[in-house]
Amino acid sequence: MKLIQIEYKDEMSFKEELKRIRENYAAVSKAIFFQVYTNSVDLAQINMVCNSIASVLPNADYVGCSANGSIYEGRLSSSEIVVTCTIFENPTTKLEIVQYNLTDESAGGVANALVRLIESNPWIKGVALLATIRGMSMSNFSDLLYSARASVHIFGGGAFNVDLNSDSACVFSKVGGISEHAVVLVLLGGDDFYIETTHISGWKPLGREFKVTRASGSLLQELDNKPAFGIYHRYLAIQNDKRFFNNTLEFPFFYKKNGIDILRAPVSCTADGSLVMTSDIEESVVARMAYGDPETILNSVYRDCQKLAEFSPQVIQVFSCAGRRTFWGDSEISDETLPFQSIAPTAGFYTSGEFLRTGGFVNQHNVTLVVAAMREGAPCKSAADFNMGQYALSGRVSMISRLANFIEAATAELASANVSVASLANNDALTKFLNRIEIQKKVQQEVENTQLSRTPFSVLQFGIDNFREVNESFGTIAGDEVLTIVSDTIRKIVREYAPLAIVGRFSGDEFMLVLPGYNEIKALALAENIRSTMSRVNVGTAGKITVSVGITECKPRQTAEMVYARVSKALGNAKQGGKNRVVML
Numbered sequence: 001m002k003l004i005q006i007e008y009k010d011e012m013s014f015k016e017e018l019k020r021i022r023e024n025y026a027a028v029s030k031a032i033f034f035q036v037y038t039n040s041v042d043l044a045q046i047n048m049v050c051n052s053i054a055s056v057l058p059n060a061d062y063v064g065c066s067a068n069g070s071i072y073e074g075r076l077s078s079s080e081i082v083v084t085c086t087i088f089e090n091p092t093t094k095l096e097i098v099q100y101n102l103t104d105e106s107a108g109g110v111a112n113a114l115v116r117l118i119e120s121n122p123w124i125k126g127v128a129l130l131a132t133i134r135g136m137s138m139s140n141f142s143d144l145l146y147s148a149r150a151s152v153h154i155f156g157g158g159a160f161n162v163d164l165n166s167d168s169a170c171v172f173s174k175v176g177g178i179s180e181h182a183v184v185l186v187l188l189g190g191d192d193f194y195i196e197t198t199h200i201s202g203w204k205p206l207g208r209e210f211k212v213t214r215a216s217g218s219l220l221q222e223l224d225n226k227p228a229f230g231i232y233h234r235y236l237a238i239q240n241d242k243r244f245f246n247n248t249l250e251f252p253f254f255y256k257k258n259g260i261d262i263l264r265a266p267v268s269c270t271a272d273g274s275l276v277m278t279s280d281i282e283e284s285v286v287a288r289m290a291y292g293d294p295e296t297i298l299n300s301v302y303r304d305c306q307k308l309a310e311f312s313p314q315v316i317q318v319f320s321c322a323g324r325r326t327f328w329g330d331s332e333i334s335d336e337t338l339p340f341q342s343i344a345p346t347a348g349f350y351t352s353g354e355f356l357r358t359g360g361f362v363n364q365h366n367v368t369l370v371v372a373a374m375r376e377g378a379p380c381k382s383a384a385d386f387n388m389g390q391y392a393l394s395g396r397v398s399m400i401s402r403l404a405n406f407i408e409a410a411t412a413e414l415a416s417a418n419v420s421v422a423s424l425a426n427n428d429a430l431t432k433f434l435n436r437i438e439i440q441k442k443v444q445q446e447v448e449n450t451q452l453s454r455t456p457f458s459v460l461q462f463g464i465d466n467f468r469e470v471n472e473s474f475g476t477i478a479g480d481e482v483l484t485i486v487s488d489t490i491r492k493i494v495r496e497y498a499p500l501a502i503v504g505r506f507s508g509d510e511f512m513l514v515l516p517g518y519n520e521i522k523a524l525a526l527a528e529n530i531r532s533t534m535s536r537v538n539v540g541t542a543g544k545i546t547v548s549v550g551i552t553e554c555k556p557r558q559t560a561e562m563v564y565a566r567v568s569k570a571l572g573n574a575k576q577g578g579k580n581r582v583v584m585l
Contacts, residue, residue, distance in 0.1 A: 001088055001314040001376045003345035005072050008081035011048055018056035021085055031088040031095050032057055033186075036064030037349040038081045039162040041170055043178055049081060050172065061097055063173040063184045065130040065159035067349035068322035074341025075334035076325070084347040086315060090376035093190040094123050099176025102183040104136050110183060111144035117187065118148045125189035126197075128317065128372065129156030132181055133353050134167045134267065137218035138364050139280035142355070145362040153195045154362050155372045157319035157351030158278075164246050164322060169352065192377050196311040198304045199356050200336075200369040202297025203263055205254045205288040207235065212285040220266070220275040223287075227273025228266075231289065240269045249323040249367070253281075254290035258361035263290060265323060265366040278353050279364045292327045292367075297336055304371065305339045312380055313373035316340045318348030323367040325350050336369065344373065428505040430480060431487035439504025442514045444560045449516075454556070458523035460513040461567045462530060462549040465579040467509035470542045478541040483509070485539045486547075493533060498526055510571070520553040520584055527551050527582045535580060546580035 002025075006017050025032060034053050038046060046064070053062050070082035088095065098117070100110045118124050131138070145154060159169035172178040188195070210231060214222035223231055232238040238247045245267060252265040264287075266275035281287075308316070318337055325333045340346040354365040426438045434442070446457045464470075464486060471479040490511065494501045502514040515523055527549040534547045550570025554563050566585050574583040 001086065001090070001093075001374065003315045003347065004085040004087070005345065005347055006083040006085070007072055007077055007079035008049065008083055009079070011052060014049070014083070015052050015056055018052060021087075022057055025087050026057065026059075029087045029089060030091055030093050032060040033086045033088065033095055034060060034062035034064075035084045035086070035347070036062060036081065036172075037067045037070040037083075038064065039067060039069060040080055041066045041161060041168050043170075045081075046170070046172060046178055049083065050174075054174070061095060061174050063097060063130060063171070063186055065132075065157075065171040065184070065349070066161055066169045067351070068160040068162055068164070069325060069350040071318050071320070071337055071346065071348040071350075074338040074346040076330055076337075082347070082349075088376065090190065090192050092192050093376055094188075094193075096121075096187040097173050097175050097184065098187070099171075099173045099179070099182055099184045101179070102131060102136075102181055107136070107138065107141040108144060111141045114185060115145065115148045117185075118152055121187065121189075123189040123191070124149075124152055124187050125193055126153040126155070126187075126195040126372070126374070128186040128188065129154070129183055129355060130171045131156065131158055131183040131355075132169050132171055132179070133158035133278055133364075134160075134169055136278075137280050138278065138353070138355075139218065142279070142362040142364050145357070146360055150360055152357075153197050153372065154355065154357040155197050155317075155319065155370055156355045157349065157370065158353035158355075160322055160350065160352040164249070164326070165242060188374070190376075194311075194375050196308060196313065196373045197356060198307070198371050199354070199358070199365060200297065200300045200304055200371070201261060201263060201367070202293055202300050202336075203252065203254065203290040203367055204293050204296060206251075206291045207289055209286050209288050212281060212283050212287065215281050215283050217280050218277045219270075220277055220281050221272075228275045229269045229273035232266075232269075235289070240271075240273070244269050246326070250292060250327045251289050252323070252367045253287040255285050255287040258359065258363055260358055260363065262363060263365060263367045265321075278366065290367075292324070294328075301336050301339055301369075305343060308340070308371070308373045309343050310379075311373055312375060313344045314375040315373070316344045316346040317372045317374070318346060319351050319354045319370040319372075320348060321354060321365070321367045321369070322350045322352065324369060327367075340371065430483055431505050431511075433487060433511070434502065434504035436504065436506055439502065439506060439512050439514065440560070440564075442502045442504070443512075443563060446514055446516055447554060447558065447560045447563065450554055450556070455517060456519045456553055458515045458518040458520055458551055458553045459563055459567045460515060460523055460527055460530075460549060460551045461506060461571045462511055462527075462547045463571055463575065464509040465546045465548055465575070467545075470545070474541050482539045482542050482545060485537065486511075486534065486545075489533060489537055490530065493526075493530055497529060501526075512567075518553075520551065523551045523553065524582065524584055527584075531580065531582055548574035548579050549582040550574055551582065551584045 070077045171184045173184045210223040213225045220228045252263040268276045354370040356370045506512040552566040570583045570585040
């Protein structure tokens with residue numbers, strides 16, 4: 001297998017290149033396959049290139065798409081059009097091209113058709129795809145490909161435009177012509193044909209977590225119950241204007257999907273603050289914003305290049321997100337792709353989204369580098385042939401990394417502080433139990449749960465007998481000592497006998513226990529345990545104390561207020577009946 005790369009200049013010189021390929025390879029090759037990547041969506045120009053190929057090499061196959069830029073010999077090309085020619089030499093190698101109309105409505109059918117093609121053609125080892133994906137979700141398409149034969153590699157990219165804000169893009173092929181709504185599938189394989197694929201991110205999660213609280217398909221509507229656009233506006237001062245996509249492309253969402261880290265960038269923002277994604281995002285997903293770290297990127301490139309060198313490819317195809325080009329800038333973007341050229345001739349393009357099958361799942365990526373390495377026959381190189389080279393990181397890059405580390409540290413400290421503040425707001429300072437407001441919230445929650453599930457729960461309320469006399473005789477310090485010892489004792493009882501109990505300080509000397517799943521019989525046994533244990537506890541200066549306990553089981557159709565009234569009346573009856581006793585209502 002050989003790869004010939006051409007930077008297109010004009011029709012005449014291009015045809016001369018094609019004639020040289022015909023003279024040198026047409027008679028001896030198994031197949032000749034062209035890939036055309038163009039920054040322009042000028043249909044006349046695309047037709048001219050395709051017609052040139054067809055006129056000089058009528059038996060050759062070709063596919064192509066519009067792109068945000070092309071990769072030529074491992075580096076960003078300055079040419080508007082780059083054409084690569086793959087010469088297949090092994091007699092068992094097979095290649096077939098199919099093209100389907102692609103819309104939200106047809107995507108599922110296309111995926112099922114591809115699965116059938118793979119199952120009916122056991123020679124297929126890989127599928128390279130070029131697709132127009134802007135303005136649609138590819139989730140259904142990707143998910144359905146899980147049922148394809150597990151050994152088949154699936155990889156590729158979304159057509160794009162040199163103008164990041166333009167939705168105009170196209171794909172084309174010898175079998176289907178030019179289309180703005182299609183997917184081109186290149187089926188590759190044969191007895192002696194081999195593929196190895198990988199993907200590289202290098203983007204790291206940044207700052208706090210956000211939970212997807214409202215989403216519909218590829219429309220991300222709310223994060224933490226607020227319009228999703230708000231995080232870009234609040235944290236990055238990005239406006240909802242025509243440059244929204246440009247400004248957010250370098251800061252995608254980072255979350256787990258199908259067992260791997262996924263980056264997902266919004267395509268646009270609606271008037272109500274919803275984010276339009278290129279793939280569905282599920283509610284309850286926990287995501288963070290991410291930033292590019294050049295050192296991590298290059299280290300990942302180094303590791304993956306070592307593995308690919310051992311595979312010994314003859315050709316490498318790269319599908320890299322336009323967001324990576326934006327991040328690095330044109331002067332440095334080639335630093336992450338040139339190392340592959342030292343292993344094998346490397347070509348590709350900058351995409352609007354990347355596809356790769358990992359662990360059986362076809363995942364749609366953003367801001368990611370997808371690499372497909374191929375060869376015919378046995379390996380012929382060793383890992384020693386790989387040369388990473390040395391790439392100096394600019395001062396700008398170092399500053400970004402340091403700022404990111406600062407934000408991460410500050411976020412962690414703030415999260416810890418928020419936990420402490422929440423604890424102070426929700427808990428009684430002396431006993432560390434929930435305060436009255438919070439324990440009442442728990443009662444309300446259990447009432448609602450009981451109405452739905454019919455599962456019983458009980459409430460237990462106890463008060464320290466003669467607590468006013470303790471304060472009057474020994475002072476408030478002694479009173480606080482009694483409250484502390486009582487709360488510690490309750491904590492031990494709950495830990496051993498009622499681990500699901502929720503405890504709160506209801507008032508000065510009164511405590512409330514919410515007992516999920518407890519009927520009145522179980523609640524009565526726990527109440528007696530508390531009463532008898534307290535009567536034996538030495539509370540320091542005050543000596544001995546007793547407690548009176550009221551309990552009630554929540555009945556169907558009771559409100560939280562009715563539960564409070566019943567348990568309060570039970571406690572009152574216990575005190576009026578002589579104290580140091582339990583009353584159940």
